[in-house]
Each structure stands twice: as structure tokens, then as C-alpha cells.
Amino acid sequence: MKRSVAAGMIALGVSILLLFFLNLLLGSVSIPAGQVWKVIWGGEASNPIWGNIVLKSRFPQALTALVAGSGLAVAGLQMQTVFRNPLAGPSVLGVSSGASLGVAFVVLLSGRLGGVALSHLGYMGEVAMTVSAIIGALAIMLLIVWVAQKVRGNVTLLIIGVMIGYVATAIIGVLKFFSAEEDVRAYVVWGLGSFARVSGGQVMTFVIIMAILLPLSFLLVKTLNLLLLGDGYARNLGLNVRRARMWVIVCAGVLVAIVTAYCGPISFLGLAVPHLCRGIFRTSDHRVLMPASLLAGAALALLCNLIARMPGFEGALPVNSVTALIGAPVVAVVLFKRRKEDTGE
Amino acid sequence: MKHEETIRLSGLAIGYPGKHSVKVVAEGITQSIHSGELTCLLGENGAGKSTLLRTLSGFLPALSGEITILGRPLRDYREKELATVIGVVLTEKTNLQNMTVTELVGMGRSPYTGFWGRLSAEDRRKVDDALALVGIVPLRDRMVQTLSDGERQKVMIAKALAQETPIIFLDEPTAFLDYPSKVEILNLLHRLSCEMGKTVFLSTHDLDLALRVADRVWLMTKGGTVKTGAPDNLLVDRQTGRFHFEQ
Secondary structure (H helix, E strand, C coil): CHHHHHHHHHHHHHHHHHHHHHHHHCCCCCCCHHHHHHHHCCCCCCCHHHHHHHHHHHHHHHHHHHHHHHHHHHHHHHHHHHCCCCCCCCCCCCHHHHHHHHHHHHHHHHHHHCCCCHHHCCHHHHHHHHHHHHHHHHHHHHHHHHHHHHCCCHHHHHHHHHHHHHHHHHHHHHHHHCCCHHHHHHHHHHHHCCCCCCCHHHHHHHHHHHHHHHHHHHHHHHHHHHHHCCHHHHHHCCCCHHHHHHHHHHHHHHHHHHHHHHHCCCCCHHHHHHHHHHHHHCCCCHHHHHHHHHHHHHHHHHHHHHHHCCCCCCCCCCHHHHHHHHHHHHHHHHHHHHHHHHHHC | CCCCEEEEEEEEEEEEECCCCEEEEEEEEEEEEECCCEEEEEECCCCCHHHHHHHHCCCCCCCEEEEEECCEEHHHCCHHHHCCCEEEECCCCCCCCCCEHHHHHHHCCCCCCCCCCCCCHHHHHHHHHHHHHHCCHHHCCCEHHHCCHHHHHHHHHHHHHHCCCCEEEEECCCCCCCHHHHHHHHHHHHHHHHHHCCEEEEECCCHHHHHHHCCEEEEECCCCCEEEECHHHEEECCCCCCEEECC
């Protein structure tokens, strides 16, 4: 049992390394593998443009995909456990809608009021979008946490969260209606989600923030394991259920807020990866599922990014379409296979 | 085994506080429960058996009166401490997937494990003991979702045993079970109370079985009163089907 878990983790780790390298190697410009290898280890490529492409474009993008994928998968796992609902995902509480709302306010209103289309502002515009997304997402999250203290039932909280998401989407619709066309376009492009948008300096900020947040989410493994048993049993085993629920929501919410702020709303990964991991490792133990989701999320995001960037698709395929197209069959196959094994026993 | 008073209720009122009015389910309960005894809580549906159990477990605050557990007021216990004093088996069905019986029983060790919830060799030995006591060693590697209701009930009892609490509350542990399983579960609980000196308090609708194994019977009526007595003194009114104690 233990050995198979270790083997699974190692396999995931190796596939991440492999996919990461493929992300650096493949793209619309073909660069020999040897040259890419050389650039990774600080060498000079025979063509300086190659070095630039690998280091300035593909490397930040791969890094973003890796970190964003882990973040969303971990957040999804936490949400599914705390709501004991297999369909819960990182976006279920309206946190990503909150991020969208923040961006919509800045992108759509600034054009309307200031007469300056933010999409034309370049770097400052990007920062403004990131900041507004974080503010929007965290504002919605605080609202949810406040509600979580008031209501007892998980289902009630889930429904309220979904409702808040709808309200946010509705407000965005109204804003869109009154906005200039090019601002709407800028907003829609943001909404498609992308690992490529994060530029040089911002990548490091993003990675550092996530490098702090992801280990913090591991502190919740025992809490999450207890929550699996249901509120009554969890409480009887010494858990303050209300406080635990709040911390899990805060943790998942902040992860989603940051990822959405930098990459736009990326759907599906957060919902699918935890199922994938439960299927592969056949356990509910979060001491296994947390690291597994983190690794599998990173691997799947790298794979999706790779496919979105295949020659011919460059710039054309939004990550969101790929995550669902690749992810859905993978998860379906894993679950289906397991069902067959279960009935075969 | 000495029979000592482990739980004392004095002037206890239970129910649900609302915004405008308080719904009192039962009041004026002054009783005690002893170690080494199996106490059965009987009563019609809606009499408030679950409410009483939930209040005693610390899930619901008492409306008034005092609950004293091992000589200390219930409300003075912190959550972590209470987890080592009271173990519960609830009616709520856990929708667990992909967890083995051993892992689930191991969750009973949570109050004693460290930050990550890792089980020590000592913890694992106690889990093994609990599995053996309940007689479910052959099930140890089975996934919880593949168990029958009776087996699952035994697993939850093993969880409560692994929790090593002097007091165990069970809310209708025999519901949904076939007759032999009911007998088996109640005999098991009786054995645990008299051999290990545990205080076992359970609610049930299985009158005849309860009377056979119980050391004491509590009767809750819809009027909100609780009477106690020996099982032998309980009488059934043949016309209404209601029971009462011999005067």
C-alpha cells in the first residue's frame, strides 16, 4: 500500500519534469532539444533568439501553468471535502466570479468613466487587472466566510455561494452592456484564461505567493480528514467544525483568488484533479490526496498548456477549452475503470 | 466492576432556542448514569431522544440545568478534552468512499494523534484491539462503502472504542439492522459495559431486546418528562402500546 503511494508520487513527479521540459521544447518555433537543454543550465544557445524564447516566453509560461495547476487542484480538493460534494470545485463559491467582477469593474468602468481603455495601458493595466481581481475575489470570499459563520448547513452555504456567483455574473453582464466594444473584448480575452499572460516580473511574484500559500494549505490535512466523517463525528473527535470550515474556505478561496487574478478563470482542473487522484490512489486520506492533487494538478496544467500551444494552435486555443477537452475524458476513463474493478471484485 | 456515577443531570431542560420563542423538548430531568451499565433510552418518535443525546454529547447547549460528566460540568470541557471522554455513534450515514475499515477506526485515535494525524505503533495496536473486541478483524482491509449496514455499525462502534472514552453514546444503533444483527450489536454493547466498565447510553425502538440487555431503562414521553427504572418494572399498556413503569 505505502509502496504504491510512493511509486505513484514518483511517477507524477517524473511526468511533471518531462512535461515541463516538453513545454520548453515545443512551440511554434522549433528549437533543437540540445539547445533547450543548454539554455536551461545557463548556457548560451547558438541562436540568441532561441535563448530568449525559452527563457522569456516558454519558461515563465510553463512555471505559471505548473503553479496555477497545483493551486487549483488543491483548492478543488479542499472544497469537495468541506462540502462533501463531488461536484464542488474551486469556483463553486463564487470566488472566481468575484475575481471576474473585479476585473470587469476595472476594465469596463475605466473605459467608461476615465475615457482611457485599460487594455491600452500595457504593464500598468495588467497590474491593475491583477489587483482588482484579487480584491474582487477576496471581497466575495469574506462575504462567504461571514455567511459561513451564520448558517449551519453545508448545503445552505453552498447554495448561497452559488447565488453570489450568479449575482456577480449578472452585474458583469450589466457592465458589459454599457461598455465600449474594445473594453468588452479585453474583458472577454481575460475571461478565456491563459498561462501566457503573466509577464516576466509578475511570474516571480505569482510563484512566490503560491510557494507560500501551497505549503500552508497542507496544514489542514488532519482537519480535512476529520471533516470527511461528517460534522457530528468530526465534532465528537475534537474538531471545531465551524472554525475548521472557515479556515478551509479561506485557504481555498485565497488560492483561487490568486490563480484567477494571474491566469483568468481556469475551469475544470480544480474539479477534475481530485477525482483523478482518488481514482489513482484509491484513498480518501488527505495526507496522500493533498500532495497527489498538487502534483497531478501541475502535470495536467502543463499538459493542457502544451496542447494549447501546439503548432498551428498558437495563440488560438484558449486554455479553458483544452482543460475540459483533455481533462474530462481522462477523469471519465479513470472513474469508469475503477467502477469496473469494483464490480469485478 | 464498580458502578460509579459518571453522568449526572440536574434540572436539565433540553430543546432548541429560536429567535423569538424557545422550543422546549423536555425539562426537569434529574437523573444519573453509571459506569459498567448499559442504559437504554426508550420513547416514541419525537419524544426527544436524539435531542437528549445531542445535548449530552455537547452538540447542543442545554436550555437550563446542569450536566456533570465525571464530576465536572459539561460546558467546562474544551472540545479536545471532551473527545477523550465521550465517544458517539450517530444515526447520520457517512458517505465515505475509498477508506478502509482500519483507517476509519483509526480516525477514532484523532484526539490523541499529533498535527498530521499519523498513527503511532501504540495507536495502531489500539485500533487492532478495537477491531478484535467488536469482532471485525476479517473486515479490516475492506472499503467502507462495500460494508452492510450492520457491519458499518460495528465499525463505528470500533471507532468509538479506539477513541478510548469512558462514555459511549449511541443514537439508535440497531435501526436498519436485521434481527440477528440487532441482537449481536446489543449483546456486544452489553459486554463492553460490564467487562470494560464503560458507561453505555443508547436510544432504541427495539423494546424487547432493550429490556433483555439493559441494566437500566429511561423512558421519555412526549409530555417532556423522563422516568427511569429497572427493565423488569416496565409495563406496556396493551391498548395504546405505550409503556410506563410499575407504580
